[in-house]
Amino acid sequence: MSEPMSSLPLSRRYRAFAVLSALLLALTVPGVARADTAAPPPEGPAQAWLVADLDSGQILAARDPYASHAPASTIKVLLALVALDELPLDATVVADAADSHAECNCVGIKAGQVYxxxxxxxxxxxxxxxxxANTLAHMLGGREAAVEKMNAKAAALGATGTHTASPSGLDAPGMDMRSTPHDLAVIFRAALANPVFAEITRQPAADFPGRVLHNQNELMYRYPGVIGGKTGFTDIARKTYVAAAERDGKRLVVVMMYGLVHEGGPTYWDQAASLFDWGFANDGQVTVGSL
Structure with a gap:
C-alpha cells in the first residue's frame, strides 16, 4: 500500500508535488502532439498546424490537426485537382465579364480573351x-457545378472535414468554408502526385497572356528544397499555408492555418521553415497519426 502524502517527509512531499504539477501542466497545453524527439516542434503565428512525411503519410507533429478553419486560397489546390481530372490542358475558354470581375488577388483576366x-x-x-479560379469554374460548368465537384473530390480523397462554397477560397460570414490541417495535407499530397501540378507549383515564374506571373510562395526563395506550396489569406481565415520540401531524399508537407502574426514576432515564413527543419531532424520512428 502506498504511503499517504501527509506521512511523507517534507522533501519527498515537495518532490512529489513538483512532479504532479509538471504532469498537470503538460496536460493543459492544448492540442499539441509530437513524435518523441529531444526538441519540441516550434510554435509561431499559426493556431493549427501539421508536419508530415509526404511519402509515408505519417504525421510527425501537429497542433489541432482536425481543427476547422476557413482555408482561404489554399482551396485552389482542390480546384486545380478537379480541373486536372476533367479538362485537357490545351482546352480553351473565352473569358466573360463575370469571371474577370473578381475581388482580387487577380491576374488580369480580360473579358473576350482566350485562355x-x-x-x-x-x-x-x-x-x-x-x-x-472563376474562369476555371466557368470551364467546369459554372460556379455551382465547380463547387459541387470540388466537394465531391475532397470526400473522395478522405478530406471529410473540408467543404467549400467558392472556387477561389473567398469567404464571407455565413458561408460554409472550412478545412483542417490534416485535410489540406491530404489534398496537397494528392495534388503533388500529379506531374502537371507539381511542375506548376514549383516554378518561380510563368508566361501568361499579356504578362509574366511570379510565384507568391515566398518560402521558395527563403528555404532550399521547397518543391511547391500555396498561400492564402482572408479576414476570416487569417493566414493559411501548405507547402512541401525535400532534403536528402526525405519529403515533408507542412500545413499552417489561422495565422495570427504579431509585430516583432516570428513571421509565417519563419514558422514554416522551423517546422521543416524540425521535421527533417526527426528520424520518423515515432509518429502521432497518418494522412
Missing part, C-alpha cells in the same frame, strides 16, 4: 488569381 486550362492553372496557383 487555356494550363494558363488558368498557373494564374490560380502561382499568383492566387481569383479571376483565374
Amino acid at each position: 487555356t486550362t494550363h494558363d488558368l492553372l498557373e494564374g490560380a496557383l502561382l499568383e492566387s488569381g481569383n479571376d483565374a
